[in-house]
Amino acid sequence: MTVLPDGLPLADEFPDVTRDEWHRLVEGVLRKTGASDATGVHAEAALATEVEDGITVRPLYTSEDAPQDPGHGHSGHPGFAPYLRGARPAGSAVSGWDIRQRHIHPDAATTNRAVLADLEHGAGSVWLAVGEGGVPVDALPEALAGVYLDLAPVVLDAGADFEAAGHALLRLYADRQVPPHAALGNLGADPLGLAARTGRDADVPADLAAAADLAVACYRDHPGVRALTVDALPYHEAGGGVAQELGCSLAAGVAYLRALTGAGMTVEAACAELEFRYAATADQFTTIAKLRAARRLWARVAEACGAATGSPECAQRQHAVTSPVMMTRRDPWVNMLRTTVASLAAGVGGADAVTVLPFDSAIGLPDDFARRIARNTSTILLEESGLARVIDPAGGSWYVESLTDEICRAAWAWFQEIERAGGLAAALASGLVRDRLAATWERRSRALARRKEPITGVSEFPNLAEPPVERAAAPERPGGGLPRVRRDEAYEALRARSDARLADRGARPRVFLAALGPAAVHTARASFAVNLFQAGGIEAVQEPVTVDAESVAEAFAASGAAVACLCSSDKVYAEQAAAVAERLKAAGAARVLLAGRPGTLQEEYERAGVDGFVFAGCDAVEALSSALDIMGVR
Numbered sequence: 001m002t003v004l005p006d007g008l009p010l011a012d013e014f015p016d017v018t019r020d021e022w023h024r025l026v027e028g029v030l031r032k033t034g035a036s037d038a039t040g041v042h043a044e045a046a047l048a049t050e051v052e053d054g055i056t057v058r059p060l061y062t063s064e065d066a067p068q069d070p071g072h073g074h075s076g077h078p079g080f081a082p083y084l085r086g087a088r089p090a091g092s093a094v095s096g097w098d099i100r101q102r103h104i105h106p107d108a109a110t111t112n113r114a115v116l117a118d119l120e121h122g123a124g125s126v127w128l129a130v131g132e133g134g135v136p137v138d139a140l141p142e143a144l145a146g147v148y149l150d151l152a153p154v155v156l157d158a159g160a161d162f163e164a165a166g167h168a169l170l171r172l173y174a175d176r177q178v179p180p181h182a183a184l185g186n187l188g189a190d191p192l193g194l195a196a197r198t199g200r201d202a203d204v205p206a207d208l209a210a211a212a213d214l215a216v217a218c219y220r221d222h223p224g225v226r227a228l229t230v231d232a233l234p235y236h237e238a239g240g241g242v243a244q245e246l247g248c249s250l251a252a253g254v255a256y257l258r259a260l261t262g263a264g265m266t267v268e269a270a271c272a273e274l275e276f277r278y279a280a281t282a283d284q285f286t287t288i289a290k291l292r293a294a295r296r297l298w299a300r301v302a303e304a305c306g307a308a309t310g311s312p313e314c315a316q317r318q319h320a321v322t323s324p325v326m327m328t329r330r331d332p333w334v335n336m337l338r339t340t341v342a343s344l345a346a347g348v349g350g351a352d353a354v355t356v357l358p359f360d361s362a363i364g365l366p367d368d369f370a371r372r373i374a375r376n377t378s379t380i381l382l383e384e385s386g387l388a389r390v391i392d393p394a395g396g397s398w399y400v401e402s403l404t405d406e407i408c409r410a411a412w413a414w415f416q417e418i419e420r421a422g423g424l425a426a427a428l429a430s431g432l433v434r435d436r437l438a439a440t441w442e443r444r445s446r447a448l449a450r451r452k453e454p455i456t457g458v459s460e461f462p463n464l465a466e467p468p469v470e471r472a473a474a475p476e477r478p479g480g481g482l483p484r485v486r487r488d489e490a491y492e493a494l495r496a497r498s499d500a501r502l503a504d505r506g507a508r509p510r511v512f513l514a515a516l517g518p519a520a521v522h523t524a525r526a527s528f529a530v531n532l533f534q535a536g537g538i539e540a541v542q543e544p545v546t547v548d549a550e551s552v553a554e555a556f557a558a559s560g561a562a563v564a565c566l567c568s569s570d571k572v573y574a575e576q577a578a579a580v581a582e583r584l585k586a587a588g589a590a591r592v593l594l595a596g597r598p599g600t601l602q603e604e605y606e607r608a609g610v611d612g613f614v615f616a617g618c619d620a621v622e623a624l625s626s627a628l629d630i631m632g633v634r
Helices: 020-033 041-046 108-120 136-144 159-175 192-198 203-221 233-237 244-262 268-270 284-304 332-348 366-383 397-420 422-428 432-448 489-505 519-535 552-559 570-586 599-607 620-631
Strands: 049-052 056-058 098-103 124-131 154-157 185-189 226-231 274-280 320-322 351-356 510-515 539-541 563-567 591-595 612-614
Touching: 020 041, 041 274, 049 244, 056 397, 098 108, 098 203, 098 366, 108 124, 108 136, 108 366, 136 159, 154 159, 159 185, 159 192, 159 203, 159 226, 185 203, 192 226, 192 233, 192 244, 192 422, 192 539, 192 620, 203 244, 203 422, 203 510, 226 244, 233 244, 233 274, 244 268, 244 274, 244 284, 244 422, 244 432, 244 599, 268 274, 274 284, 274 332, 274 422, 284 320, 284 332, 284 351, 284 397, 284 563, 320 510, 332 351, 397 432, 397 519, 422 432, 432 620, 510 519, 510 552, 519 539, 519 563, 519 570, 519 591, 519 620, 552 570, 570 591, 612 620
Parallel strands: 098 124, 098 351, 124 154, 154 185, 185 226, 226 274, 274 320, 320 351, 510 539, 510 563, 563 591, 591 612
Antiparallel strands: 049 056
C-alpha cells in the first residue's frame, strides 16, 4: 500500500492538458454521435447554449474566462461595495435568509389564521396582499391580529391602494404601541410596478409624489420600515429575460431616487427606503448570477447618483420570489422540485428574503399542506442542508463569475436604452418595454413549443390519468398593462381541449401507433410518440404491439382513432412505411404521421400517404394542435 507523504499535490503525476487537446477529444465525440463535424474552437461552440438576452453559456470555463475585475476592486468580501458577494458582512451565515410567506386570501380572518400558522412554524415575515386582490385596507388590523409587529416584518402589496394601506400600517404600529424605532416592514409603494401591471401611466407623477411622502415619513420616524419596493416581477411575468428584468429594475430604482431626492432626501437615505424584488427560477446558475449582478449594478447606480462610496445604505436589499412563470397547473407536484431549486439558488445568490410560492399557487388559493411545504423548503435548506453557512459559495467559480459579468453588461445596456427613451415611465407608455419583452417571450415560446426548453409533467412525461388538483379561485389581480405569461400556457390550451372531449364523450382523443418490426426496433420511437401525444392530451393506442401491412388496417379500425403514427427504425421504415401508410389511408386514417426525420425518402413517404413527421425538435404545439383539429377536438 502506497502512503502519500504530507503536502504532496495529488495531481503531481498527471500531465498538464491544454484546451486544444480537450478540443480534439470533443471533436471525436461530436463526430461519433453525428452531432457536428466542427473542429477546434468551433467544436466547443457547438456545445454552447444561448440562454436569453444574447447570453451564451459555454460547456467549459477556466481561469482564462473569469472577468479580470468582476467587483471593481472589492469583490473578495461581502459587505463592501459593489456588494457582489453580499450586501451584509456576515451574509446569511448568522441567521439565514428571511423566510417570507405570501398571503392573498381576501378574507381577513382566514388570512390571519394562515399568517399566525406560518409565523409559528418557521416563517420570519409576512408578505400581504391588500386592497384589490387581497384583504381590504380597513381589515388590516384583523388580518394582523396577534402578530408581533416588532418581531415579524410586514411587507405590503397594495397596488393602487398603497398610500391608504401604508398609512393604515403606520397607524397600526401606533395602535399596538410599537415603538417607532422597533417597527419592521415595507409599505410596498411601487408606482412604476403598478403602471406596468395596469397600464395606468397617467397616475405615475401623483403616485411618485405620494410614495416620496411615505418614504420621508418612514425615514424620519420608522427607520426599520422601508417605503418602496422595486418589483421586477411584472417584467419577468411578461416574458422578459434576466437582463431585461434587471435593466427595468434599475430604471425603476433610478426614478424612485429622483423622486425621493426631489423631496429633500439624500441619495443614501433614498437608497435605504428601497427593497428590490426579483424572480428566482429553476435555472439555478442564472438565478445566482442575476442576484449577484443586481447588487453590483445597483452599487454602480448609487455611486453615479452621488452616494458616498461604500455607504451601507446603498447595498441592495433583495427579496427573491420563486418564479410564477415556471409554475404549472398540470402535475403541480413537480412545482415542489422547481421551487426547491429556485429557493436554493436565491439563497446561494445572497437574497435577504425568499418567498417560496406554494406548489398549487397556479391553480388557485393554496391549501394548508401547500403552504407548509413552501415554508419548510427554506427551513430544510437552512437547517438541514446548512446552505447559509458559507457566504457566496458560488463566488470564485469561473462559470458563475463570467455569467455574472455577462448579465451585468446586458442589463446595463438595456437600462441605458430605457434611460435614453426618457426613463421607465416613458418606456412603458411608449410600448418600448412591452415590445421588447414580447419579442423575448416569442423566442422563448418557440423553444417551449419545440421542447428545447422542456416542462416536466407537461411537455415531457405527462400523466393523463392523474386526477386534476382543484382549489378555490384566487382573487383576480389587477391587469390591463403588461401581460402575464406562463411556460405551460400553450400545452395547457391543448390539454383543455382534450379535457372538454373527455367530459363530452367520456373518452380522450386517440392516436393509433403503428409500430413496425420487433419491440427492440420500434420501442424508442413508440415511447417518443406516446410522450409527445400525451403532452397534447391525446391518448396513444398501441394494440397490437406490432403491426405490418397485412394487419394494420384491422388494428387501426379497432383503435377508434382518426390519426395514426408510424413508429420504427429508419431501416424498417425504408422497407415497410410506404405500404403501411397506404393501408392506413385506405382504412380511413384522416392523417398519417411518421415518428422520425424522413431523410432522403420524404417524397416517397408522402406519395404513400404520410402527411407529416414528428421528431425531437419539431414544433410539438403545432403538430398536436393540428392533430386535434383533424380529430374534431375544438
